[in-house]
Amino acid sequence: MHDGIACGGKRRLGVMGGTFDPVHHGHLVAASEVAARFHLDEVVFVPTGQPWQKGHRSVSPAEDRYLMTVIATASNPQFSVSRIDIDRGGKTYTIDTLRDLRAENADADLFFITGADALAQILSWRDAEELFSLAHFIGVTRPGHPLADPGLPRGGVSLVEVPALAISSTDCRERVARGDPVWYLVPDGVVRYINKRALYRSPEEPMRAEG
Numbered sequence: 001m002h003d004g005i006a007c008g009g010k011r012r013l014g015v016m017g018g019t020f021d022p023v024h025h026g027h028l029v030a031a032s033e034v035a036a037r038f039h040l041d042e043v044v045f046v047p048t049g050q051p052w053q054k055g056h057r058s059v060s061p062a063e064d065r066y067l068m069t070v071i072a073t074a075s076n077p078q079f080s081v082s083r084i085d086i087d088r089g090g091k092t093y094t095i096d097t098l099r100d101l102r103a104e105n106a107d108a109d110l111f112f113i114t115g116a117d118a119l120a121q122i123l124s125w126r127d128a129e130e131l132f133s134l135a136h137f138i139g140v141t142r143p144g145h146p147l148a149d150p151g152l153p154r155g156g157v158s159l160v161e162v163p164a165l166a167i168s169s170t171d172c173r174e175r176v177a178r179g180d181p182v183w184y185l186v187p188d189g190v191v192r193y194i195n196k197r198a199l200y201r202s203p204e205e206p207m208r209a210e211g
């Protein structure tokens with residue numbers, strides 16, 4: 001037993017879903033810390049499919065977000081990237097991500113890693129009950145977001161404090177648009193990829209209301 005979870009000798013697979021537009025060191029630290037704390041064999045990063053927009057902004061092409069995630073994780077033998085949400089297409093629902101990963105990894109226990117901001121929404125997600133049956137949920141601290149949520153089901157969620165990094169993709173995009181550096185907020189290869197593809201150059205324009 002560790003962290004309240006029984007070890008059944010099964011492969012332990014962490015799942016880090018996100019838009020990763022761009023992937024940054026906050027994502028990587030969260031995945032690394034949870035992998036160590038929960039003795040995970042692997043963490044698979046799963047960039048979301050291509051929504052027409054996220055909230056009120058357009059999202060970078062899935063292939064760019066996928067490649068940045070590959071660049072950021074390539075040197076870590078415990079990290080991998082999955083295309084399942086990208087290849088399914090359309091808006092990503094976590095229930096589909098977990099169902100597909102479950103089918104592909106019948107031998108593994110799944111641990112879904114999520115920041116405090118996303119965790120707060122879990123209970124409002126569709127199919128919340130099935131979600132908790134497919135994976136153990138791990139909520140990690142994120143500066144600016146309270147971690148504790150009294151409404152979470154017992155046993156289905158672990159709350160973990162990770163070294164706080166006040167980095168967000170939104171801030172990275174805004175920095176690039178302003179001409180400010182993102183060195184050391186994202187991996188070096190990601191800075192170079194952003195420059196090569198001229199991503200985030202123009203300020204985010206509010207788009208039509210969500211459709």
Ligand code: ATP
Binds near residue numbers: 019115140143171
């Ligand atoms: P955006 O600003 O575009 O929403 P983001 O920085 O929140 O981007 P996402 O791709 O939305 O990044 O997040 C993927 C997952 O990583 C979510 O569960 C989110 O809560 C978590 N996460 C993002 N940044 C951090 C951070 N600095 N520390 C801990 N968890 C984080």
Ligand code: MG
């Ligand atoms: Mg986010």
